[in-house]
Each structure stands twice: as structure tokens, then as C-alpha cells.
Amino acid sequence: LRTKTQNFCRNEYSLTGQCNRSSCPLANSQYATIKEEKGQCFLYMKVIERAAFPSRLWEKVKLSKNYEKALEQIDTNLIYWPRFIRHKCKQRFTKITQYLIRIRKLTLKRQRKLVPLSRKVERREKRREEKALVAAQLDNAIEKELLERLKQGTYGDIYNFPAHAFEKALDNQEPESETDSEEEEENEDADDGHREFVEADIDESDLSDFEEMNKLKGSSDEEGSSEEEESEMEEEAEKEAVCSTSKGKKSKGKAPIKGPFRKKRAYVEIEYEHEIEPAVKERAT
């Protein structure tokens, strides 16, 4: 085997790895090597007297596991042999023992196991992960979960929408926004107030006779525009007729609220001071 700078010897009995005249096991009739088998070192010797018997050519001597004793063994076996071979044998033996020690040390430590990745499988998994991510709709799921926790009251009283618990208990509706519910509250309170006063009138007169109603209303404490009164009337009618639905109130409740409710607000505030005020602040900001 030839590289740019060196010749390597491929023979298994080579002492040094290079292909030289002096270190070729084939070229020299008297030769020795150290070889290692399963952690055991052996000294192989070849002498010219056995050149005719190829099967008995190499003499194998087992070396002791003790480093110094093994060196002595090499010395005694290779006594009267050329210095070069003796020296090289000892060097080789030293190197072999060193790497055996290293192997033993490494096997005691953790070994890094290489697990082969199949490209096809990796690609498949990656694809499936992307699809799963799309199907997961994480943000929506998280938001839903948080809102549910809020509804169930795990957050206690930290957040300022607790009045809604009442609303939900009362009406079987979807959760409403703050302002709407406030309006509802105010509506109900106002309507309650109204009812006591106005109901008799309604029974007597037709709903369609708004002018009369206006006149009648004019005498009441709550003042407001006729439109407001009409819408209020309609509201009341609705309320009487139908179980309250927020939608109706919402659509009609928003406009007229301001007039009479400004007066009523004092009433409302007295009762629900803690909850509504900060909400009002929020609306302002």
C-alpha cells in the first residue's frame, strides 16, 4: 500500500507497519512480532530452521499480563536476536498494552450509542407533526380553556367580571360583555321601577295609543323623550310578553338608557358600587 510519503505493509505479521527491507516478515528469515488476541498478547517468532514447514513456521508464546514480566519474557525469548527486532517488539508491546488499557477504561464509562435515523420515517413524522400543529389550533384551545377557567371561578375575585355569575344564573344566555350586562341590570332595575308605576296604565290603554301613553307618562317622574318612552314601553311589553332575551334589550336598551338611567344610576350605584365603578373607569379609558 503506497501513499505519497510512506509505504505501508499489509502483512499481518509485520512488526512495524512500514514496508522496508528490514521490517518485512517475508524478506527476513528471522523475524518476531507481537500480536494481540482478545486482550491477550502473544510473541510470534519465525526462524530459518522452520522455513521448510510453513504450518509450524510461527512460534507463539503467550506473554504474561504483567507489563514488566512480559518485557522480561520478550527479552529471554529474543535473546541473541538483532537489536532492531527486539526494540521494535518491545515498542509494539507497549503500544498494544496502552491501547488495551484505554479500551478497558472506555467500556467502563458510558458509551455513546448511535441510533440510525431513517430518513423516510423522519420525514413522515415531520409531516405529521405539521399537520397536527395545524389541526391543534393551539391559540384557540388555550383561550377557550382560560375562559372556561374564568367561568368556573378558579381565579377567584381577581378579575372584575364577577357580576356575570349572577346573570348566568338568572338567564340562560351566552356570556355578555360588561356594558351590555350593566345595561341589562340597569334596565331591569329601571323596569322594575317602571313596572310598579306604569303597569296599570298599560292594562287600561292599548299599546298602540302611544300619544295617550305619552301624556300619561308625562305625569310620571321619569322624564324622557317620547322615543325613549316608546321604546321603554316596547321593552316592557316585550318583557311581559316574553321571557327576557338579551338581544331585544340590547338593541333597544342602548339608546334610551342614557336619559332615565342617568337619574337611576344613583340608585344602581348605591347597590352595586364596588363592581360598576371600576367598570365605568374602564369604559372611560
Add this chain to the structure above:
Amino acid sequence: MAASDNEEMDFEEPQVKGKRKKKDNKAESGKKRLKEKDAEMEQLQSTSNGDINTESCFPPTFSVSDIKNKQRRHFMFMKLKQQKKKEKSDLKKKRKREREALGDKAPPKPIPKTIENQRVFDETVVNPEDDEVALDEGTDEFSSYFNRLTNPKILITTSDRPRGRTVRFCEQLATVIPDSHVYYRRGLALKKIIPQCVARDFTYLIVVNEDRKVPNGLVLCHLPNGPTAHFKVSNVRLRKEMKRRGKDPSEHVPEVILNNFTTRLGHSIGRMFASLFPHDPNFIGRQVATFHNQRDYIFFRFHRYIFKNEKKVGLQELGPRFTLKLRSLQKGTFDSKFGEYEWVHKRHEMDSCRRKFHL
């Protein structure tokens, strides 16, 4: 001129017909070469010679894949596909017309099939009122946590010689999980550090495995002889790669959301995740850590939320995100050789069905 036109047309038509006939003949001859039933062949010839456009009268055992000639086979296949498409679109149109005609009385639209809908029925899906499961969970390794006997304390480490990305990932994980400590591993054996951890009262050991400078595995080990879960980590996004992220997570204890852990196995993994975090979240901190399971992939996200009003939440993502896929669950602590595996992902058995999920 008109006459000549007609003649030309006459010329063309037979030619066209001839071509069609030729193709018919070719198809038929193709079949002939396959030595299909001869009687049927003759019948076919007689019928198809007469009527050209309908070529659907083939013997029932014939399939497009039986034609040996690639061109012809391709042609027949394309025709088959077009035919099917046409049928499908006709059907669709018809249904749409019917629906419109019915107007309000139309039946509700059928629910589209999704993979979640079509999931193979898994008998290990946990019923919320299942007594046996409740009993199991009362006595399993996490019960001490859920009974508030122990507080979580986590040790995060990596495999040997972690690269920058892994190191940063570990640091960020440490900020997300309260009461966690990052230690570097310089060649220490896991089996040796486990007893030391137990001695120092750690409840969890997380080992982030690295490959090619990127974290790709996670070993989550519950310490006092608890189960060990090995995950494959993918799609790690560090904090600075997040879009529109906020400030760093504060020291408040986050809430935990576990989504979609339905089966028995999923339940135990979910409990594992839950016991990573201390019990009482600081709602003031408004932070939430989510483990969302979808089709056996667990997505981890860390958000800060704010309730804008009753119905709306705002979420701001801070903190790292990654996805996990469970590879194996082992009964005792980390022991790859002698461990008793409760569940191992076997690719050939478990990945073959696209509608079967285990978590």
C-alpha cells in the same frame, strides 16, 4: 361551398370515427392479448363497433392495471379518472341544487370527517368517572405530589458537551419551570447522579439530549423511583426567535393546561407534566404553560394571558416552544438495559395505521 363543407365534414367524421374505432380496437386487442374470455370479446367487438362513445362495457374482471402497454394503460386510466371526477361533480351539483331547493328545510350539513373524528377506538380512553383509574391515580408515583406531600424540584442537564443552542434551551427551560436548576454534565454517568439527586431531594431529572448542535431528545425522570419518559424533541424555538414576544417570564408560578390527554397512557404522562410545576399558581403572574396533545404530538407553549373582557383573552407568547413525541415510558428510573418498559413506540406496529393514536 356548403356542399363541399359538408363533404369535408363527412370526410372528417368517418376519419374521427375511424380513429375512435381504432382506439377501441386497440383496447380490445390489448385485452385480446391478455387472453380474456373470447366470447365476451366477440360480444364487445360487436357492441362497441356500433356505439363509440360509451366504452364502459368491459368484462367485469378487467382492470386498468392489466393493460401491458404503458401508453394505452395511461390513456385508459386518465379516462377512468375523468369519468369518476365527472360523476362526483355531477353528484355534488345535484346535492347543491337539492339543498337550495329545500331552502330552510334542508337537512343540516354532514359533519366533515377529520382525523380526530375517524380515530380508531381506543379502549384505554379514560372515563372521567372511572373508579379504577381514580384508584390507580391515588396510589401511583405522582400521588404524593397531588396530595401535596412533596414540592417539585427539578434538575436539568444535558448530554455530554452541549452546544450553544442546547445550553440556551436548558437555561430557558429553567426560567419556565420554577425551582429548577441547570447543571452541566461532564462525563458523569446518569446512574450515579440519580442517587445523589434523590439524596438532595430532587423530584425530577430532565436530560436534554443533543444531536448535531440541536436538542433532539428529552428524558424526563421522576426521581424517587418514578417512571421515566423518553421523548423526541423537535421544532425547538428559543425565546429570541419568537415573534412579538414579551418580556422574560417572571418568577411567578405559572398555571398549567393539559389538553387532550385521553388514554390511560396519556393520563399518566399528563400527570407527569403536571407534577413538574408547583401546586399553587400565582394568578397574578398571569402566565400559563400549555401541554397540548394532538395526534400523539405534545406541543408545549408558554404564554402570558390577559383577560380583555368576559369573552376575550389576549395571549402573548413568551418562553420557548417545542414539540415532544413520546418514545418510551419506563417503570423505574433511568435504566436503559434492565429497565422494565411500560410502553415503547414500535414503529412498524404502531405507525402503520394513520388513525390510531396512543396518547
